[in-house]
Amino acid sequence: MSAVPRPQWTPDEMMTVTAARMLWDRCVCFVGIGLPSAAANLARLLHAPDIVLIYESGTIGTRPRVLPLSIGDGELADTATTVVPLPEIFSYWLQSGRVDVGFLGAAQVDRFGNLNSTVIGPYDRPKTRLPGAGGAPEIAIHARQVFVVLKQSARSFVSEVAFKSSAGFLTGYGARKASGVPGGGPQAIITDYGVMKPQAGSEEFELVARYEHVTVADAIAATGWPLQVAATVDVLQPPTQDELAVLRDLHRRTREANSRPVKLPV
């Protein structure tokens, strides 16, 4: 990276804060475990107290006091407005078009925002078998917009994914819209270098913002395709003291809660 001194926060923290800032109050957010969940809850604790968090395990309107470590932690059920069967989450709540923002991660993303979380190498003789698509194919179709969160490298940001686990803009240039899917697709990729957004027309992702300590050249070097750069590249505001304090407190509470050993009552 560049000569600017390394900041006092981690890449995970700045990605979390950046993602949290993109969420708004009362938005309906379909949340995955890990960084998306941290970001969504950080937003809830900061500027979006009435954000609606849906986890695919069936918990709607959860307000967890500590971050869940799995998608179905008891904390999510205990603090939810309602807990419904999993088939209903996908039919009545996601497919119905009620989700404003879906958060997705993946092993690979390509220039058109297609994601691979299935396999590296041939499907039938995989080099690396990944966990699979899970909820992503339908989140990618039905959420009004999708935010992708992924650390950047030339291996993970590829020109074309080996396997499309979920649809971004497909081959670009309106291919997604032609496929008839209702949701708007990936509108931002949040990385540890900055933020990419789809170009109007081509729908290829371009760099639109960078962190203060990162150069455009850094970001280009960490991308496996010839990354286009927007006419103006914004500099992302670093995490504020308040954002960091709330996030770190949330992580601290989570670690405390999870450090208690589980004892079976038998």
Added chain:
Amino acid sequence: MSAVPRPQWTPDEMMTVTAARMLWDRCVCFVGIGLPSAAANLARLLHAPDIVLIYESGTIGTRPRVLPLSIGDGELADTATTVVPLPEIFSYWLQSGRVDVGFLGAAQVDRFGNLNSTVIGPYDRPKTRLPGAGGAPEIAIHARQVFVVLKQSARSFVSEVAFKSSAGFLTGYGARKASGVPGGGPQAIITDYGVMKPQAGSEEFELVARYEHVTVADAIAATGWPLQVAATVDVLQPPTQDELAVLRDLHRRTREANSRPVKLPV
């Protein structure tokens, strides 16, 4: 009717007792309101304590202390093993093939057990518009067998129903089986004259049993098609004192419970 003295029970009572006797312990019974509900609960209070009663309102395994007056009385929910959404009753519980016996009534039944509860006269310019099919079309398809309960007259027992609200044996002679429906269809029609069952082969309903005070000629006269009569026509045992006592007690409790005027707490 014949010269045999009128018995000490009503036609409704003997039909209810006759229907109740046809149910067995642990059988899964999809129950309609009125006489079928009385019969199913009478069976439960007599010889079938673990009969499973399902009402289309979503109540499964109900044990009502008094008879419900509507298909969705609170008593049905309060005494049920579980209360599920109505769409689930039809998909997971009826369509799934879990119902042993479906009880149906109608305005008209024909010689092949097809039922009309929709309309008398042309559909577009009805002479009499009836309530409609409700749950019957799918009960008739999916229950392992169907019992029809209906008071007999030449107007209600017709050669061919004006409108098929639910399928019996259609045009007979295997037509039902050829239609591919899974359930066995109507296996008995219980009337105030006796019981009819489908003939092997033709699947036309024939008289197989009569009440003591009824003659075969009475039954034929009360049927709108040339009613066939089985080689042996059984005489149905009259209701026992015990059957009548339990049934009348159930009706008495029901009347008492429903004679209390409803007061809105506002």
Added chain:
Amino acid sequence: MAITTLQAAISAHVHDGDTVALEGFTHLIPFAAGQEIIRQRRRGLHLIRMTPDLIYDQMIGAGCAERLTFSWGGNPGVGSAHRVRDAIEKAWPGPLAINEHSHAGMAAAYVAGASRLPFGMLRGYTGTDLPGVNPTIRHVVCPYTGEHIATVPALNPDVTILHAQKADRAGNVLISGILGAQKEAGLAAHRLLVTVEEIVDDLGAPMNAVVLPSWVVTAVACVPGGAWPSYARGYYSRDNAFYITWDEISRDRATFTAWIDRYVHGTDDFAGFIAALRADGVGP
């Protein structure tokens, strides 16, 4: 979500010509809301409901509807829905077109609506004359077995109106007891209005209870008793006597019209309706 009056909710969200579903299967039928629609003299509605019951008998007899989608239209446990019959048989007070289904078909159509699928499917209708009179009952061919499976088009009402036991101050709604297709009809609609017995600080919903989150609800109005003469489990029982009385009231056009004029048009709201019935010695 807004907590408002029933008058304001109907005024703002139910328009002439709308497709409107008032659901609740025997339990929690939104009578107060139906009467408010009559009172506000809505016209040309397409009414949807599995069991039209007395509520649509009133609305249809009062001239609110020009189309009815349904699966069983009687006075449960009593007999005919006379006003529905009169509309279908004799076009009084105006012609009423019908889309007729089975319960299972209606349920599948609501599920499809809530799921934003264009159709629902079921093994249903086989051997009946319903597909012959309702051309929207069609089929698909199973891509695995070749079987024909019946289809119904999704129901997506402009407005669904429900009655429930409770809402909290944020507008989350708890429904308990016999559920009918209320949740599906509610989630299938573009706008969802809910009347409730009471508004509380805390719903106290048990785990896995049926709760409609406030953000799927357009408006909530507190109308205690608003399901009468149907019932609200935990609050009051079904008024079977009124269902029997209704048979007499509704049998005759003039008697019916006088009843609607006196008790619905002649009152300002549901509380006034109940008060008028009580003043005449026929109230619950």
Added chain:
Amino acid sequence: MAITTLQAAISAHVHDGDTVALEGFTHLIPFAAGQEIIRQRRRGLHLIRMTPDLIYDQMIGAGCAERLTFSWGGNPGVGSAHRVRDAIEKAWPGPLAINEHSHAGMAAAYVAGASRLPFGMLRGYTGTDLPGVNPTIRHVVCPYTGEHIATVPALNPDVTILHAQKADRAGNVLISGILGAQKEAGLAAHRLLVTVEEIVDDLGAPMNAVVLPSWVVTAVACVPGGAWPSYARGYYSRDNAFYITWDEISRDRATFTAWIDRYVHGTDDFAGFIAALRADGVGP
């Protein structure tokens, strides 16, 4: 319905070559039952589960399965399911065929199974490579709009196994909290086995709670702790530390095999399994 031991239930109802679903989404995963299947050395199973998790990592690594139908196969919050990977990538301990879906597709397939429809449908899979590698993902054409709607064949396991909080003495089962597709998988199956934390006189189920009536349940076995290292709401929490530990245990074939030999094959039942872990100072 019979209340029996887990050993007897698996012995009687899970056979070599069966199609078997052990469901529970993060919550109430029937680990004790899965280990009993390993202990009884079942072979050639077609395993179905949305999220294979550690339970299928164990069963696949132990050689029980020849096919896996799934939608997400990792160690949640930790990383890879190493034994699942090894089976798919390197055919160890034997080849593993896969039917891969999305969660929404699996859910629709279970719903279809519970409904005894031949297929389920969803607006799904569009723009993905999944239909290219799973030829059972097809489509129907909407008879109203002409749209293509994706289909999946119904899942109807020979046996579904669930873990739940409680059964009563009649065998009615109460499930509370995160439900996953447990009810659908249970009702889709030909035989349904349930392990529970406790057997009680009265379920005390709230209105509209998820209860599986005894007459849809084949056998119930009381296995307290039987969902560990997943959790049973109201009884114990998820053992996240064990999920992390499993990453080490499962990474290597020999370490894994030693663990299975010592703690599963080397014990008589789930109580013995927990006792052995505790004896080694690694028990919950």
